[in-house]
Amino acid sequence: VELVFADHQNKADVGGTKARQWWDAEGVDMIIDLNNSAIAGAVFTLAKERNKVAISTGALSTGLTNEFCAPTTVHYTVDSYSLGKSAVDAVMAQGKKDWFILAVDYAYGKVTAATVTDFVKEGGGKVLGTVYHPFNASDFSSFLMQAQASKANVVALANATQDTVNSIKTAREFGMTKNVTFVPQLVYINDAHAMGLELGQGLTFATAFYWDRNDESRAWSKKYQDRMKKMPSMNQASIYSAVTQYLKAVEAAGTDDGLTVTNQLKKMKINDVFSQNGYVREDGRMVHDMFLAQMKSPKESKGAWDYYKILDTIPGDKAFQPLSKSTCSLVAKK
Numbered sequence: 150v151e152l153v154f155a156d157h158q159n160k161a162d163v164g165g166t167k168a169r170q171w172w173d174a175e176g177v178d179m180i181i182d183l184n185n186s187a188i189a190g191a192v193f194t195l196a197k198e199r200n201k202v203a204i205s206t207g208a209l210s211t212g213l214t215n216e217f218c219a220p221t222t223v224h225y226t227v228d229s230y231s232l233g234k235s236a237v238d239a240v241m242a243q244g245k246k247d248w249f250i251l252a253v254d255y256a257y258g259k260v261t262a263a264t265v266t267d268f269v270k271e272g273g274g275k276v277l278g279t280v281y282h283p284f285n286a287s288d289f290s291s292f293l294m295q296a297q298a299s300k301a302n303v304v305a306l307a308n309a310t311q312d313t314v315n316s317i318k319t320a321r322e323f324g325m326t327k328n329v330t331f332v333p334q335l336v337y338i339n340d341a342h343a344m345g346l347e348l349g350q351g352l353t354f355a356t357a358f359y360w361d362r363n364d365e366s367r368a369w370s371k372k373y374q375d376r377m378k379k380m381p382s383m384n385q386a387s388i389y390s391a392v393t394q395y396l397k398a399v400e401a402a403g404t405d406d407g408l409t410v411t412n413q414l415k416k417m418k419i420n421d422v423f424s425q426n427g428y429v430r431e432d433g434r435m436v437h438d439m440f441l442a443q444m445k446s447p448k449e450s451k452g453a454w455d456y457y458k459i460l461d462t463i464p465g466d467k468a469f470q471p472l473s474k475s476t477c478s479l480v481a482k483k
Contacts, residue, residue, distance in 0.1 A: 164188035186210035218477035226387040235355035246274035252307035254281035261307035337382040358383035390423035432477035436465035
């Protein structure tokens with residue numbers, strides 16, 4: 150097995166060009182990660198044309214299992230639907246019905262904002278406003294002032310990584326977190342580490358993986374930590390899982406033909422360090438249990454990387470978009 154890698158620089162044309170080069174000239178069988186929805190969509194389209202396997206573990210748009218679905222593509226980790234539904238439902242159950250959405254201005258942010266809006270309305274709440282900020286914004290003051298002026302009691306953060314961290318930091322500086330509930334739609338454990346518990350305590354969000362959830366996750370994560378000097382995020386755990394399951398499918402199928410291997414993967418049950426009760430549906434969605442997490446207070450933490458309380462487990466068939474709502478051409482409509 151040979152592993153090659155490249156930096157797509159968050160540019161769809163760069164990612165698409167590299168995928169063509171790998172598949173057309175360099176004999177690559179499978180491309181994984183694709184942590185940008187626009188790039189993942191472009192590579193999924195190429196995968197369909199070339200009968201090659203593409204597995205996105207990093208992108209979040211539900212479009213990958215709707216308009217971009219293909220016979221040889223898999224969306225593995227999470228998406229805006231699974232992250233949003235668990236967290237929104239939990240906060241709505243507390244009676245907090247007036248929402249404001251702060252979203253990053255690219256495909257993930259727009260899809261996530263629309264998804265959160267749908268969930269809030271379905272729960273009988275109202276979205277009082279939505280504002281979009283640039284990717285890697287340097288100043289969130291004006292955006293959060295709009296949220297504050299709306300009088301919403303919940304602010305959903307439809308952004309990720311450093312944008313999420315900086316949003317929370319600015320909200321704390323404004324004193325907004327005393328009266329407003331902030332619901333980030335995507336939190337990796339490295340984001341929690343960057344924020345620290347003093348800043349992040351009380352944040353509630355959905356996740357697909359936590360290192361301290363059970364004996365198996367702790368044992369694997371300790372090995373990861375020994376090598377990388379940090380705990381794995383859900384994306385890193387899911388890449389390990391996806392590569393392992395792909396290789397098992399190749400072995401079981403006796404070939405690396407894209408369609409044959411993907412069909413074999415869809416026959417397999419996936420229970421490993423990342424996935425509980427996992428399986429790949431006909432639309433390419435890898436369905437698995439999700440977890441509702443809350444960041445601990447400094448007093449609750451027992452040591453380094455002890456950041457989350459797992460409040461609830463959401464079964465995969467409840468967490469992910471149902472096939473009845475799918476627009477994937479591979480899904481048979483009744």
